[in-house]
Amino acid sequence: MDITHDVFNQPEPLVDYNLFDGNRPLRDALKFNAPQLATAELAALGARLGSAEMQAHARLANIHTPELHSHDRFGRRIDRVEFHPSYHALMTAATGAGLHGTPWADPAVSPHVRRAAGFMLFTELEPSILCPISMSYAVTPALRSNAAIYADWGPGLASRAYDPALKIWRDKPGLTMGMGMTEKQGGSDVRANTTQAAADGSDAWGQRYRLTGHKWFFSAPMCDAFLVLAQAPGGLSCFFLPRVLPDGSLNAIRIQRLKDKLGNKANASSEVEFQQASAWLVGEEGRGVPQILEMGTMTRLDCALGTSGLMRQALAIALNHTAQRQAFGKPLVAQPLMRNVLADLALESEAATALSIRLARAFDRQGDPHEQVMARLLTPVAKFWICKRGSHFAQEAMECLGGNGYVEEGGEGIMARIYREMPLNSIWEGAGNIMALDLLRALRKADAAAALAHELAPAKGAHPALDRLVAALPTRVEEMATELEARRLAQDVALAVQAALLYQTAPAAVFGAFCDSRLGGNWGQAFGTLGAGTDFDTIIQRALPR
The missing domain is CATH 1.20.140.10 (Butyryl-CoA Dehydrogenase, subunit A, domain 3)
Structure with a gap:
């Protein structure tokens, strides 16, 4: 035996196992909190997420991190982030499991508990791509404060389809949304925000504004739209900010750079500026917080x-x-x-x-x-x-x-x-x-x-x-x-x-x-x-x- 090259006492990796079936504490928590919940879908998700194929996607999405392309080769501003195909495979799996806006339109028993269990299981595989998934979940109920926008966007946010293409909302089978609150001078003190919102008439989505300012942390900039805070005449307010406008043109959201973070590598977090970007009021002026x-x-x-x-x-x-x-x-x-x-x-x-x-x-x-x-x-x-x-x-x-x-x-x-x-x-x-x-x-x-x-x-x-x-x-x-x-x-x-x-x-x-x-x-x-x-x-x- 060649003792310098014979490998032994090295454990085999934890792969091709069912994350749900093997998690007794989670299964008991579900029985207690949602005793009528059917778990067959969670068991199927657990098997998929524990597979070698999905573990490979998680590894590749973290090795080949997002890249910002601010301009095309002709010098035109495009503000696009390019992801490795494994990122899109993971996003497809997460939306397919209904981990984003789906629970808000799900008539089944305990949809939020079911979604919570699925979110935990997916985190075991790869957490960072769940940033846009989580934000899409969070913004959905708040979006109801603008009934017209919710009527157009709600079905796409609840859809289990994933479409990374940059195009108008009505041409996409599924939609994702992000949020933009933090500015460089304020951090958690969002009342210190300086981004300005100037009234710009109204249309089918209600009161329209022009935003001028910035966001210091703007995660998942390739989402289809965002809810952001800005100072309107009536005070700090919440606005709906799509990347593609209703006429098909790109909104004036300028991605300045991507954050170089300790972890969360597969997710793109960015700094952005708004240059007279079009946005629509959600809720009332002054009620943004x-x-x-x-x-x-x-x-x-x-x-x-x-x-x-x-x-x-x-x-x-x-x-x-x-x-x-x-x-x-x-x-x-x-x-x-x-x-x-x-x-x-x-x-x-x-x-x-x-x-x-x-x-x-x-x-x-x-x-x-x-x-x-x-x-x-x-x-x-x-x-x-x-x-x-x-x-x-x-x-x-x-x-x-x-x-x-x-x-x-x-x-x-x-x-x-x-x-x-x-x-x-x-x-x-x-x-x-x-x-x-x-x-x-x-x-x-x-x-x-x-x-x-x-x-x-x-x-x-x-x-x-x-x-x-x-x-x-x-x-x-x-x-x-x-x-x-x-x-x-x-x-x-x-x-x-x-x-x-x-x-x-x-x-x-x-x-x-x-x-x-x-x-x-x-x-x-x-x-x-x-x-x-x-x-x-x-x-x-x-x-x-x-």
């Missing part, structure tokens, strides 16, 4: 779903590797300390999944007053806590693979891509401070405390640490004179809701270990510090991807 916040709620749901999906994929890769890799005479998964790390990661992943799918349920039941309040409370909670845990989670999962996890090549190179992607969901659509303050505002409303108590009531008496935390929450909200402890409050509300959900959806071993560690103090400052009495076998077996 409430209009945008309605969209922000939807994209924040997707941030929680996305990070939960990334956690699940990182955990699945770590479990796949440690089950095959031998060290010191036995598989890594059999080593006591590694078992502690893997079980701890599994608890975190399942808790994130439970909270994310619970939040999606609230959007399916907006006729229910309790669910309306829970959507308002759980959106900032899930966005803050799950996304904050993501980067630490990915680093620990990568460490399970050792040096193999740090390289970009091969099946395990997905871990490096996950690690680069993790910070995005925490930053995008409102960073941690914005989310914590948003929760504080929501909790101070009259019906919030009662709604939260009702949500946590099923787990009363199940664990003393959870009971102590729940009992203290109302007093903490009432006595919080400043916002200095808002982050800690957001953390504790998230942990309490996660624990209550795990009590109802997970085995006793999972619930008990979660409460003992996260709430009871039998835990350190890093993953892999669960108490010795933890039922590691049950927790790890439940999390295995195959």
Whole structure:
């Protein structure tokens, strides 16, 4: 045997497996939140997304990143972004699965929960192409504030077809939309926006304006249209901005450059300028911020779903590797300390999944007053806590693979891509401070405390640490004179809701270990510090991807 070239003890990559069938925590969360939901479509999607073919598309879309072509060879301005064919293959799969605007027109049972599960599964494959998918989902209900535009664009946004061609909306079988809020001087402070909107008459779509200004972050610039903020005579307002105008000409949206980002490589994020670009008012003048916040709620749901999906994929890769890799005479998964790390990661992943799918349920039941309040409370909670845990989670999962996890090549190179992607969901659509303050505002409303108590009531008496935390929450909200402890409050509300959900959806071993560690103090400052009495076998077996 040639010992220098005979390759052994290198795990086979996690490929050609069913992401849905192997995800027991997700399937149990669906049974709890949407018991009537048919899951055959999700199982088929899980099989496709776990295939070698789709994994190859994900790799190629991230290697061959978008390219901006500002002019054609004759010097004419075209402002187009070119993508690798694998990007379009992924977009076709995502729209075909109904992950964009489809739920808003879907009469089936629990369309938003079904879509949330599909979004999580797709994130395991490739998260960055989901940016235009997520925005198309988020803008659809807000677009209803302009009935004429919604009548023309709504069917295309709900269609499961994908057409990347730059042409007028009526000639396309499917449409996508993006958003433009942030400007270089304002960031999250959108009220500081300087882009100006001047009235320019009216037509079949209502009041028309001319926009002059810029956007500092303008993701997915090849979408068919965008909702943007600009200063109108009546104040900051929301506008519909198509790339191709009703007469077939290109709108004056100038792409200045594409962002060179840490991760999210397959998606094109850009800086743009508007040079008397045509736009139409959505809603009322001066009501742009409430209009945008309605969209922000939807994209924040997707941030929680996305990070939960990334956690699940990182955990699945770590479990796949440690089950095959031998060290010191036995598989890594059999080593006591590694078992502690893997079980701890599994608890975190399942808790994130439970909270994310619970939040999606609230959007399916907006006729229910309790669910309306829970959507308002759980959106900032899930966005803050799950996304904050993501980067630490990915680093620990990568460490399970050792040096193999740090390289970009091969099946395990997905871990490096996950690690680069993790910070995005925490930053995008409102960073941690914005989310914590948003929760504080929501909790101070009259019906919030009662709604939260009702949500946590099923787990009363199940664990003393959870009971102590729940009992203290109302007093903490009432006595919080400043916002200095808002982050800690957001953390504790998230942990309490996660624990209550795990009590109802997970085995006793999972619930008990979660409460003992996260709430009871039998835990350190890093993953892999669960108490010795933890039922590691049950927790790890439940999390295995195959």
